[in-house]
Amino acid sequence: MTDGRQAAERQVREWLDEYSAPTAGAAHLLCDRHDPSTVAFTLVEPDLTSTPFTHGELADESRRMATVLVANGVARGDKVPVLLGKRRELIVALVALWRIGAVHVPLFTAFATGAIVLRVEGASASVVITDASQRSKVDPIDAVTVLDVDELAAAAVDAEPFTDDAAIGGDGTLVQLYTSGTTGKPKGVPVPLRALAAFQTYQHYSLDVADDDVFWNAADPGWAYGLYYAILGPLVGGRTSLLFNAGFTPESTVAVLTAFGVTNFAGAPTMYRALRAGADTSGVALRRASSAGEPLTPDIVEFGLAHLGTEVRDQYGQTELGMVIGNHWHADVALPLRSGSMGQPMPGYAAGIVDGQIALDVENSPLLWFTGYDAAPEKTAERFTKDGAWYLTADTGKVDDDGYFSFTARDDDVILAAGYRxxxxxxxxxxxxxxxxxxxxxxxxxxxxxxxxxxxxxxxxxxxxxxxxxxxxxxxxxxxxxxxxxxxxxxxxxxxxxxxxxxxxxxxxxxxxxxxx
Structure with a gap:
C-alpha cells in the first residue's frame, strides 16, 4: 500500500468516527459547522441567471422552515417524500427535515403518479412536499397531506427559528431511497447518517473536488448519484455545488459548462454520449471529468481527451452502496487508466470476485453502510453470502493481477449462448x-x-x-x-x-x- 493510500485510509477512519458518534446530527454536519459566509450552492436557472446560496442563509431558512414543518405535523422519524425540482426550496426543505430528525424520501420530477405511489406507500408516508408544477401527480394519492413548498417558505419568513435539532446518531436514518426498479419492484434503501463519511470520501478522493473547483454533478437529486454527490457530499465536505434547475440537454449542458467555467464535472455515460453526438464543446475546459451509472465505453474516454480537456474516468457504485470502485482522481490514490476498467476500490473498501460477482469484503470495508432493505429480509439476504462475509452486487465482473476491476454485466443481463457467457x-x-x-x-x-x-x-x-x-x-x-x-x-x-x-x-x-x- 502506498503512503498516499495509507493516508487516505486514516482520513476515512477519522470521518467515519466523527459521523458515527451517537450525538451526531445531520444539520450540524451538513450546514451549521461551516463558515456561514461560504457558498453552499450556486443556483442556476434555465436562462443561466444565478444566485449564490450561503451556508448561513441555508442555516437560517432551514431553521424557520423546520418550525413550519413541525406545525404541519412532521415529527422525528417520519418518512417524508419530496417532489421538487433543483431549486433553492428543495435544499431548504431537506435540511429542515433533517433538523427535525425526519427521513427524506426522494422523488424524481419525471415520475408519473404510479411511480410516486409505489414510494409513498412503501415509506408509509402521510405527508408529501411538492410545488404547483408537480402537485397534480400527488393529489390523486389517498391518505396523504400535500404541503406546497412555496406556501411553507412564505410562512417560514416570520417563523421563529427551530432550536431543538435532532441528534440521530451515526445509525439514524437520514434518507430512504428506492432502487430504480429495472428488474423488479423498487426496494427501500435506508441511508444512515454515517454514510456521509462514504459520500465525502468519494467527493474528495474519487472526484477530487478541490477548494477552487467549479463543481457540477449534473445528475438529478431524485436519484442516488445526484442526491449523494450533488447535495450530500458537497454539503458535508463544505464544497460549493452548482445546481442547475432544468433537465438535461446537450446544448444547455455546454452552456452551463462554459458560462460558469466548470472545472470538475460528473454525469452519466448517457450525457457524455449525447455531447459526443454533436454538441459544440469548443469552450469547455475541464480539470476533472467523471462518469457513473453505467459502464463507460472506451470511446468516451477518447472523446473527453479530444473535446473536454481531460479524460473521462469511470466509477462504479449502487444505490445500496454509493460509489465503491473507481478510477480515482486524487493524487494520493490516482492510478493510470486501463481501457475498459472501472478502477480499484475506493479508500474504505475492499473488494473481490465471489461466484463471478463483484463483491465487497464486509469486515474490511469500514465505509460499507448498507445493512438491509426496508421490511424486505428475503431481498436483503440475497445481497450477502450466507456467512455474511461478502456483500454481493449482482453485477458480474473480473479483476486483473494488478487489482483493476472491470464490469461485464448485471447478473441477469449475462447472455448464455452455445455454452458461452x-x-x-x-x-x-x-x-x-x-x-x-x-x-x-x-x-x-x-x-x-x-x-x-x-x-x-x-x-x-x-x-x-x-x-x-x-x-x-x-x-x-x-x-x-x-x-x-x-x-x-x-x-x-x-x-x-x-x-x-x-x-x-x-x-x-x-x-x-x-x-x-
Missing part, C-alpha cells in the same frame, strides 16, 4: 466504435432455432445521416466477429430511434429482451 458491455464497447452509432444495447434473446439457448441481439441508435440497412447490419456484425469474438457477434441488429431507460438513464435491457421496444 457473454457480457453485453464487452460487445457494446466494440460496436460503439463504429462511426454510425450513438448508442447501443446488447441483450440475449431465445434462439429461434433452439440450438444455442440464447443469441446475441443488438439495438442501435444511429447518428444523423446514417440509415439502417442490411449492409450496415452486416458491417456491424463483422466488426464484432472480427474485432472481438466469433461467438459474440449479434445475430440480429435492430435499428431504433431510442433505447428504453429508467428516469436515471440506465438502459432497461429487460424491455429489449422481451421485445417490447
Amino acid at each position: 457473454i457480457g453485453p458491455f464487452d460487445v457494446e464497447s466494440v460496436m460503439v466504435k463504429h462511426p454510425s452509432i450513438i448508442e447501443v444495447a446488447v441483450v440475449g434473446r431465445p434462439d429461434p432455432e433452439g440450438i444455442r439457448g440464447e443469441v446475441v441481439e443488438a439495438f442501435v441508435v444511429l447518428r444523423e445521416g446514417f440509415t439502417g440497412s442490411d449492409e450496415l447490419e452486416a458491417e456491424l456484425q463483422a466488426l464484432v466477429r472480427d474485432g472481438y469474438s466469433k461467438h459474440a457477434y449479434p445475430r440480429r441488429v435492430h435499428f431504433v430511434e431510442s433505447l428504453p431507460k429508467t428516469p436515471s438513464g440506465k438502459v432497461q435491457r429487460f424491455i429489449l429482451r422481451r421485445g417490447d421496444a
